Amino acid sequence: MTIAKCWNQKSQVNLDFSDCAYLGANGISLLAALFEFRKLNRLKTQVVKDSPGRILDETLRKFGFLELFDATETIETTDAMPIFRTCDQNDEIKLVEYLEDQLISKASVLPQMNDALAKEIRKSLCELLTNVFQHAKSPIGGIFTGQFHRFQKEFQICICDRGCGVADLVKMSNKSISTTQDALSWALEMGNSTKDTGNPSGLGLHLLRNFVNVNGGEFRLYANNGVISERGGERTTYPLMAEYPGTLIEVRLKVRDDVRYVLT
Amino acid sequence: MIVASLKLDERVMAISVATTCGRICVQPKLGELLRKEIIESMGNESGTVEVDFSGVKILTSSFLNVAVGSLYGKSDEATVDAITWLGLDESDQSLLSVVIENAKRFYSLNEEQKNNIIENNDDLTKE
Numbered sequence: 001m002t003i004a005k006c007w008n009q010k011s012q013v014n015l016d017f018s019d020c021a022y023l024g025a026n027g028i029s030l031l032a033a034l035f036e037f038r039k040l041n042r043l044k045t046q047v048v049k050d051s052p053g054r055i056l057d058e059t060l061r062k063f064g065f066l067e068l069f070d071a072t073e074t075i076e077t078t079d080a081m082p083i084f085r086t087c088d089q090n091d092e093i094k095l096v097e098y099l100e101d102q103l104i105s106k107a108s109v110l111p112q113m114n115d116a117l118a119k120e121i122r123k124s125l126c127e128l129l130t131n132v133f134q135h136a137k138s139p140i141g142g143i144f145t146g147q148f149h150r151f152q153k154e155f156q157i158c159i160c161d162r163g164c165g166v167a168d169l170v171k172m173s174n175k176s177i178s179t180t181q182d183a184l185s186w187a188l189e190m191g192n193s194t195k196d197t198g199n200p201s202g203l204g205l206h207l208l209r210n211f212v213n214v215n216g217g218e219f220r221l222y223a224n225n226g227v228i229s230e231r232g233g234e235r236t237t238y239p240l241m242a243e244y245p246g247t248l249i250e251v252r253l254k255v256r257d258d259v260r261y262v263l264t
Numbered sequence: 265m266i267v268a269s270l271k272l273d274e275r276v277m278a279i280s281v282a283t284t285c286g287r288i289c290v291q292p293k294l295g296e297l298l299r300k301e302i303i304e305s306m307g308n309e310s311g312t313v314e315v316d317f318s319g320v321k322i323l324t325s326s327f328l329n330v331a332v333g334s335l336y337g338k339s340d341e342a343t344v345d346a347i348t349w350l351g352l353d354e355s356d357q358s359l360l361s362v363v364i365e366n367a368k369r370f371y372s373l374n375e376e377q378k379n380n381i382i383e384n385n386d387d388l389t390k391e
Contacts (some may be wrong), residue, residue, distance in 0.1 A: 064357035092290040096322065116355060122322050126290040130326040134292075191366050197292070200370035203325035203362060 004242035006034060012044040017052040025080070025147040026250050028063045031162040032083050034245065035068050036140040037162045045069075063145055079148045081157075087141030089133035092126050095144065099125060102146065113155075113255050120211050121157070121253065127204040128249060135195055136163025136247060148255075154217065155253045163244040165224040169194040180226035181237040185245045187221070188228065190207075208251065217253040277305035279370055281351075282319035285331075288325045295330030302335060306343060319352030325363055330359065333367030341368065 006013045017023075023031075038045045048067055050058055058075065064082035066072035074082050081102045084227065086095065101120055103113070125144065132142035138161035146157040163169075170183035171195040177183050186192050188209050191201030205221070209230060212219040218231040225243045229236045279301050282322065285294040298315075305313045335344045349360060 041292065090291065092288055092322075096288060119322075121325055126288070127324045127326060130290060130292070130324065134326070190362075191369060198334075199292075199337070200329050200363070200367040201326075203329065203366055207325055207359070207362065222270055 002242040003030065003034060004244070006045075006243060007037060008041070008043075010043065011255065012046060014046050014048050015051075016048040017056055018048070020052070020056055023056060023059055025063070025145045025156050025158045026248065028060075028065055028083070029143050029145045029158040030244070030248060032065060032068060032085070032143050032145070033140060033160045033162050033248075036085065036143065040139055079150060081144075083148035084144040085141060086129070086144075089130070092129055095125055095129055096122055098144070117215070117253070117255070120215075121155070123158070124208050124211060124251070125157065127208060131158070131204050132161045132163070134197075135166075135169065135193075136161040138163040138246065149252075153255050155255050157251045157253075159246065160246065160248045165245055166194075166221065166247045167224040167226055180224055180239070181228070184221060184223065184226055184228035184237060185235070208249075212251055212253065215253050217251065220250040222248040222250070275308065276314055277308055278314045278316060279305060280319075281315060281317045285320075285327075287319060287321040289320050289327040289331075292326050292330040295327040295332075298327075298331040299334060299338075302331070303338065306339060307349075311323065312346065312348065314348040314350055316350040317356065320351070320356075323352075323356050323359060325359060328360060328363040329367070333363050333370070336364075336367040336371050 013034075035045050039047050042061075047060075047066065057066075059080075060066050061072060061075045061079040062080040062082070064074040068083070084095065084098045102116060129142060130140055136142075140162045144157070144161045145160075146155065148155055166187050167180040167183040170186050171177055171180075174183075174186065177186055186261060187194075188205050189202075190206040191200070191202045192206075192237065195201065209219050213233050216232070218229065220229040222240060222244055224245065225240050227238055227240055229238075279298070281289060281298060284301055285298055289298075292351070302313060302315060305311070332344075335347075349357075352360060
């Protein structure tokens with residue numbers, strides 16, 4: 001069964017990891033969103049006992065995923081950022097502290113990260129936190145997680161919510177946009193916003209995308225039935241195999257200390 | 265012969281963002297606090313307004329849109345452009361420039377474009 005059918009399934013959902021060899025930060029955040037959404041709706045979700053093999057079990061533990069289900073302790077590692085969930089839009093201080101803790105605890109194994117990069121990462125996460133609460137109206141709040149890819153020297157951050165999804169929001173607020181691809185592209189442009197606050201807005205995703213391009217990393221936005229991705233300034237859109245009723249933003253950043261970040 | 269020159273006493277209204285809003289400037293509602301303080305200071309016709317970001321650790325567009333961008337909808341462009349922004353590093357200075365550019369574009373939309381936005385958002389609320 002695909003995950004798309006699990007969100008509102010009344011009977012217990014059993015997550016069977018028997019055939020799963022690898023799960024990254026994006027998959028973890030999606031499954032965490034599924035668990036939290038079902039929990040909020042008083043629907044049961046369980047991990048099939050012993051279904052994750054030894055390696056995957058370790059992966060699930062280091063992201064703090066198994067801790068959602070029982071008292072299984074999270075393993076402290078140098079390559080995974082455990083799940084951080086917030087339902088409070090005023091949690092930016094906690095979010096920054098969480099990130100600082102992660103960056104400090106991983107500092108010994110990460111390539112040196114200059115202050116400018118660390119600052120832009122903090123800033124981007126805070127922009128996304130505001131987005132989750134201003135636009136997504138996600139009942140489970142936002143789920144943050146991340147991963148350090150040592151060999152690629154990349155730092156991956158994922159932010160997942162279970163709001164109505166950027167693509168659908170754009171289509172609802174712009175009658176002239178009908179396709180998911182057009183909706184996702186529209187959402188990334190400067191000044192475009194689905195929320196009329198009476199103030200100028202619509203910079204968060206645009207700036208994040210610019211930052212990732214300057215960094216040479218990759219930006220991906222999954223929403224509803226589509227994905228938009230950018231790497232090296234090249235944009236790709238493609239349909240999702242199974243619809244995701246929410247938004248997942250995935251950013252991969254090159255960790256290097258010889259780049260200055262001035263966004264335009 | 266002594267020539268006396270009359271110099272206007274130009275007052276500087278200085279605002280510390282870190283004191284008003286704290287070191288993490290992310291939330292739009294914090295931006296409202298700063299906006300109110302700037303508007304009060306702009307009310308002093310003989311003075312210039314200086315906004316100092318020294319000590320601010322994180323600054324985002326969602327905060328600046330409200331604190332600075334919305335000033336362009338409440339006062340004339342020249343008055344807002346005359347504000348001095350201090351204590352910003354290169355990256356935050358660049359962010360502020362993007363916010364100002366976006367605000368000027370937003371407030372230059374014609375009535376028909378603004379009505380379209382409001383109409384679309386009304387539909388969204390109904391749905």
